[in-house]
Amino acid sequence: MKRRWLLIAGLAVALFGGGLYLWQAGAVQIDFTWDYDYAVDPACTATLTTDCVEGFELSASSGVLATIPNPSNPTGFVAGITTTITKGPPYGPQTFSLVATGRDGAGNRIDSNPSTVTATIRPGKPQNIRVP
Incomplete structure (x- = not known):
């Protein structure tokens, strides 16, 4: 009985490892680039903690x-802000959203309206996506 469980456990580990390898082999690197005008909404700092931008979320x-x-140290218009993700299945048409996250005058979290972009993601083909 113990031998049977060891065999099942070994098979499960092998299948999981093989599946993880196949996912990584088909995964695609996606680079996202966008611009932001910090003259309109300044970045949060150690001294500026309200009415400011903390960063961004890609969804x-x-x-x-x-x-x-x-x-x-972002000030004024900043071009070419980037991030890179690695994505596995599902592939095909995908819609991505980017929001600026920040703090309002009371220190509560706020998000900008999302900027969205749709792209067709193909396994193993790196992509560069420009977010409007």
């Missing part, structure tokens, strides 16, 4: 994919 229908901090 898909599955939920939040990445939380991105502000770039170092």
Whole structure:
């Protein structure tokens, strides 16, 4: 009986490891790029903790994919803010949303209206996506 459980456990580990390998082999790297104007909404700092931007969240229908901090010392218009994710299945048309996250005058979390972009994701093909 003990031998049977060891065999089942060994088979489960092998199947899980093989599935993880196949997921990684088909996973795709996606680079996202966007711009933000900190002259309109300044970045939060150690001394500015309200009415400010803390960073960004990148989401898909599955939920939040990445939380991105502000770039170092952002002021004025900042072009080319980037983040990279690795995504596995499902592939095909995907809609991604990016929001700026921040704090209102009372210190409560607020989010901007989302910027959305739809792209067709293909396994194993790196992609660069520009968020409007």
